[in-house]
Amino acid sequence: MSAQAPARVESSGRGSGTWMVVPALALLVLFFALPYLSILTMSLREASTRAVYADGFTIAHYTTALGDGFIWGILGRTLMIGTIVTVLALLLGYPVAYHLARSRSRWTSLLYIFVLSPLLVGLVVRTFAWMIILSNNGVANQALRGLGLIDFPLQLMNNTLGVTIALTHVFLPFIILPLLGNLQAISPDLAMASRSLGASRLRTFLKVTLPLSLPGIQAGTILVFVLSISAYVTPAMLGGSGGRTMSVLVVQYLIDSFRWPAGAALAIIMASVAIIFVSLYLRLTARAMRRLP
């Protein structure tokens, strides 16, 4: 019997097909890198009352913003909403993805549609629906009052709670779909092998399925986190002043107050914080996944 490990398959044709990335790369440079560059320069310009910005350069917008406790508060709230939405989406989405990956029932296709349904309705329409449900005279409060559980309406919107509920709803598919792909690639034989070796369902999940689904968890949580902290319409419509996030604040700076350079600085701060968070998270999860193939 051969005692040698199989030869590692060399990645063939290094450099072949490089031209295929050109269209996507061009698109990214044109519509992503260039605008960001222009926002970055704008954030370093002096403010002007007559034009979008004046000729001179300054870092005053950054120092002002970073010295402002109000902005730190909104930044903190944005990150907190992002974290809570991500955790909730993971807790709600994992069982659904697991079920979809393992079930062979003909009702699964119906469940697929349910999963995708938040994406099938326009953003604004969906947010209005949440307003109808969550407002003081909304469906939720009326139901609770009808059941005699409360005497006065609960504050379900115009705060972080409403934003969190609505964002979790809309971003659920973004964690379910990567997880689903990941879980489907895990052979059901592995769970059977684990049980045959004497591990309970729970132990099998914790020791086998969960570690192997970390790549899906990683991809899904990053997607949901990034989408949540950069969401605009939902916090703008459901957040009020109590649920204001960074993106809402940036738009208020730009549109309402016409403070383009300062708004640009806020946008850059937000993007930098997001990048720092995501790279820290990637590092942390990479450690947990270092044993995976």
Next chain:
Amino acid sequence: MTALTIDRVNKRYGQLHILKDISIAIREGEFISLLGPSGCGKTTTLRCIAGFERPDSGRILFGTRDVTAALPEKRDIGMVFQSYALFPHMTVAENLAFGLEARKIAPDERKRRIGEVLSMVRLEGYEQRFPRELSGGQQQRVALARALVIEPSVLLLDEPLANLDATLRDEMRFFIRDLQQRVGITSVYVTHDQSEAMVMSDRIVVMNAGEIDQLGAPREIYERPASARVADFIGRSNTLQGEIAEALGGESYRIATSSGAIGAEGPSGLSVGAKVQVMIRPENIRIADTGEARHGDNLISGSVVKSIYQGNANQLSIRLASGDEMAVDVSGRTLIEPDAAISLRFAPGDAWLLAS
């Protein structure tokens, strides 16, 4: 002593009746193969034994313990899969430790048993490798070691060699059989490969469409198949239509066929006049003027239609006077002219009756 009893087990999926009243009694230390085409119920039977399927009716006993309702993790089984099913995020040692940890075996004892079983499968020194760093054959040996290290009461193997290439598969057959004999573990082996079942098993369960066609030792199944279906599934065979002309006592009969009267053996108790099929294996037929004829041999004449030279053997196709064609295997050295008239001979003991 009976180690594993499958007692009148039925299983349905909706309208499909997958297992129809399956009963098998497996002795301590016995190697049993469940053999049949895909969809015959062999894998479902194995999963019922493992506890991943629950029979609709019937019982499964490990020794005298009724495990019909027990969870897989409570059954004390070792299982080997076609896909190996090694945990990809664990090293070989961790894969082997998995079942021992679930059984709360102390670390020292764990280490000792892992070392022991790794030397049994000849993979000493591979403890720190990951499954992806091993060849298919090595992975399957680790899977085997993982199933054996917990010292289960039954070893279940689900087509474990199907993913290996032909040479390695032949080697692994003997490796698994040898290991099973040394450990003395009761084993149930699922396969669709009849030669695999033949060389490895103490007894074979031939299954078809949820039923057991025949249960017996390999020799019995090959030489004394219970039906034409079993005869066809295990090896090549010729059949002649006939009618019982005379019962000669015991298993001996005289059969009237369109190619003349021949002597044959069959299950005792067949009555004169009954329609039967006479089954003769190609390798048991000889050319009449070669070798030593024995008294009582059957003689049939025909002409050579086709001769396929295979080196060690010549596969002949012979057309009988009745129009039936017969496959005959002769030594590769025998020179055969096409269209030549030929006379064939076979012993009555090599002609077996199948009720039609």
